[in-house]
Amino acid sequence: MCILFVAVRQHPEYPLLIAANRDEFHNRPTQASAFWPEQPQILAGRDLQGGGTWMGVNRQGRIAALTNIRAPATFVADKPSRGHLVSHYLADTPPADYAQWLAQHRNDYNGYNLLFGDWQSLAVYNNHSNALTSLEPGIYGLSNADLHSPWPKTSQGVAALTAYCQRGDTDIETLFSLLRNDTQAEDAALPDTGVPKDWEKRLSSIFICSEEYGTRTSTLLLINRHHQLSWYERSFLPSGAVYNNVSQHLQISDYL
Template sequence: MCILFIANKLRDDYPLIIAANRDEFYARPTAPSSFWKSHPHLLAGQDLEANGTWMGVTRNGNIAALTNVRDPHNINKNAVSRGELVANWLKQDPADIEGVAQAQYLATLEKTRHQYNGYNLLFGDTKGLRVYNNVNNSTHAIDTGVYGLSNADIVTAWPKVTQGVTALNDYVANKSTIDKEDLFDILRHDNKADDALLPDTGIGYEWEKALSSIFIQTEKYGTRTSTLLLVDKNNTLTWKERRFSDRGETLETRAFSFSI
């Protein structure tokens, strides 16, 4: 998962909206969203190479999503797969989603942070979310507002993060109803950042430019899926996942809806 946007507690009809893109090598084997046979309360796609996931939810409203921190000079090839962090939070006993469980999991993240390459983990439930960054060993609560998270910490305003936050904020503030296709459109923005605004993360100009858009498409790497997670005023959760080919064509859209 490389970018996600969150609109929290800004609308009465949809108090929680998350829109996210997963960017990955096209060759990496992946299963689309489904309820896992081993954990039937858990809805997520699955990375078939490391058996974790990048974003998921449970029937009782537990939520987690991951973005990697881009730092090519500090990569441990023997590090534990970061996708297990999402899966481990979601696999917990469905009854254990309140504050005590969140505090315990945060303590585990802090204790094990050096076992993983850099990451941001959004986790919690529909009542409360937080982001943990293992590089800074910092935690950021998701309060009322619109947030964006990419491959730096949550307070770093990369151009595509600012673009998505602005677009989502304008949308939730001005539209009388929420249209999921409009949210997917925000995730399809493919304009590149101006050279003067590009971050310098050590991957070179060509890659910085290619990765500077919300929707990414290169020869071997790009946006594989877009995912929407919405919770309405009746506590009904809607999950929609759209998968793309290496040419950016829509392959499939999967939709799930259930009461929390």
């Protein structure tokens, strides 16, 4: 499913800051983020079952990340993996107008939000509503509904990221702590997305921990005033214990 928190020109050091969790079944095979051997311009994790990825960057400075829309009543099992939308955009030659391509192919995929662009110009496309939203300077939370849905966990994360930016904090551990928040919503505040109430409760925290399904990775993407991109990823066991760390740094000024 996933959740994204995005700060656009809100931090004194980082014009762009993204903090994201990927939530998935623990038995779905996954590869930690790295540069892809066959497409070495792409830095991303890999979904080894469906193909593609949930979040990534490339050496040209493009960025993409995906959240699924939780709408079980409209889910069609044999549609292609939405992760291909991210890797498609990060490949060498995406369509010149990717938003138009997404709109033309919106019914080919189950529900999703796609964040895409570069550090100077990001947008979110929602295929359920066929809506494209450009991200103006501000702080955003995007979970498994549209960009403007004030779910409790998105509101919590936006508040925490706002405080981080206002302090001018540069400690990445603070951001990882934001993503580690396992506070579940009160029953009265739970959204009604069509899944059983026990699942609504389980999915209502930023960090999800359970034996079969939960937060698999936390990822930070930071671009500073010198156009240096930093990428940090932590992977988790079903218990919530960290079992892998990734750190990569790119200079993107040559690609502006």
